[in-house]
Every structure is written in structure tokens, then in C-alpha cells.
Amino acid sequence: MLRNLALAAGAALFLPIAANAATAIITDGNVSLGVDNFGQLNVGGGVRDVVGQTIVGERWIDPDGVQYESTSHGCLCEGWGVAVNGTTAGYANNSSGTGGLTQISFDSDAKTAKVVTQINGTDVFVTHSFALATETDDLYRVKVTIENKGTSGVTDVTYRRTMDWDTSPTPFSEYVTIQGTTTTTLLNRSSDNGFSSANPLANDVTDLNGCGFADFTACGPDDHGAVFDFGFGDLAAGESYSFDIYYGGAANKKDALAALGAVKAELYSFGWSALDPDQNGFSDAGARTPTFIFAFSGVGGEVIVPEPGAVPLPAAGLMLIGGLGGLGAFGAFRKRKAA
Secondary structure (H helix, E strand, O other): OOOOOOOOOOOOOOOOOOOOOOOEEEEOOOEEEEEOOOOOEOEOOOOOOOOOOOOEOEEEEOOOOOEEEOOOOOOOOOEEEEEEOOOEEEEEEOOOOOEOEEEEEEEEOOOOEEEEEEEOOOOEEEEEEEEEOOOOOOEEEEEEEEEEOOOOOEOOOEEEEEEEOOOOOOOOOEEEEEEOHHHOOOEEEEEOOOOOOOOOOOOOOOOOOOOOOOOEEEEEEEOOEEEEEEEOOOEOOOEEEEEEEEEEEEOOHHHHHHHHHHHOOOEEEEEEEOOOOOOOOEOOOOOEOOEEEEEEEOOOOOOOOOOOOOOOOOHHHHHHHHHHHHHHHHHHOOOEEOO
């Protein structure tokens, strides 16, 4: 369900960041992201969340304006990396390390951010464009474009995104779900090891807590996260590849699935408090326990169909979403010549 808080919980607290600044905290009043200099998450300077955290990674804001942080407690482990030719990589992660990247530009305002980086020693550029998803205000969409601006091709283009879930109100003790791995054709590997390096060449996508390497549901409670490696093949000179990442949250599992259905996500991880094994949005004592979202589309998967009753659409609308599932793999192969 769309919520319009008119930025009551956001704009008054997060001022616009000047162009070319190194970091930005962006928000629409429902979801906030702290975007660091290379497009990784987790930056300081936010308001206190429900347990007092001021570092902003990925946050959900409830209808009363109370903020819930999900990635920055303890380990600032959210990050990404791109490898090409099986030998060269650039990556950014405030905890496990950053290397092989040059920042080309960083621009932002109160709601959006755009970060352009170059993989050192190559003509490969990576753009992360952060903007609110138009279909739901519970998600931010990050359009990722990997572009070969050189005169010769590159091979074996790999993208990794990793995060340690630390979900308020019980950071360091959460349940984690990963779904969509068996139908996502461009996924090379995944696990709950959110402490993995952001470097795609690192062989550290391990099974941290016995959750496995394929789909799993409500693994935990423990201190863990999610990591995904994607293989996009080769990029000829002038070619690029684009896909989407989604960050956000919802009051409970049904609302989270509704948000994923709205944006036609194909692969996702949920993280939520150990106080809420049923994922209904509240602990037994009545504390709010939102479901946090980390998802992808354009990666060769099938569109997620939410649980019955989760999406406020007529039956025909639900049938249409289901029918579009087969188009996921087709949409993944949208390589194009750079303008």
C-alpha cells in the first residue's frame, strides 16, 4: 500500500547534498538509504533509529516516523564489485575493503543519487542510479549499468552485491530468506554470508549458517545476510548491460511481497527480527518488526507472484503479473549499444 508521508519524517531531517559530494542520505519519508562514495551503502550523520543507530544504510520508516535500520549495526558490510576478464576487479565495501575503482562523478539531491565509477586498468564504467521506485514507495530502485567504453571487448563480466543484515529492533539476531535462485539464469552463486568480500574474484561465498546455496526460508535466527554473484558474459566495445537492485522495507512479509510484485522483481532476500518468527510485523510483546528487502530484476529470473491477498489489485491484475513471469529471462538479455 502506498504511503505518502509528504516527507514529514524525511525532508526535515535529511537536507539535499551538494553535487559531487562524497556521500548522501536520500529518502522519500518511507525508505532511506545512505549512499557512500562508490555506490556502496552505510554513511554516518542520520537521525537515531529505534535502537539509537545514526549510521544510515537501508532504513524503513513506520507511519509514526520511527526509523528502523537494517545494515549498519556493527559491520558496515554492504557493498558491490565488478570483475572482467577473470583477472581484474573493482569493488567497494566499508568493512571488507575497497579497491580498483576511480570515482568519476557523484551527484545527489534529497531523494536521488547517481554514482559513476571506472574499473581501474580498463575502459569499463559502472553507474549506480538511485531513485524511488514509481510502483511503490516501499522500495528504492538502483539502476546499475555496466558499460564498456573501450575499443576492444571484455569477457566474463561478473557483478557481486553483498550485505550483512542487522535488522532493528534486534540487530545481530535476524531471520533471513533468499528466494528465486533456482529460476534466475544469470545468478552464479548466492548464500547467507553477508560478510563476504565485495570482490567478485574472492572465493568466499560460503554457507555461513547452514542455510544452503539455493532457496531457503526463515533461516536463523542468527547474525547473517545475503550475497549474490551474477555472470553477464562478454561486453563488446560500446556495449552495456543494465539491471535493477531494490532496497527498502515493509510492515510485514505480505506487504514486502506486494512491493516485489509491483516492481516485478525476480530474486530477493528478506531480513527481519528474531522477535517475529511469523513475519507478521510485530513481536509477541507488540514491538514493530518490519521486513527489510534486497532484490533484483533484469537478471534472467521469473517475476515473483505475491501471496494471495498481498497486492491490492483485481484478479485480472494478478493474472497479468503472473503472465509476465515468463518475460523475466527475455528482459535479462537487453544488451544494447551505448549511445
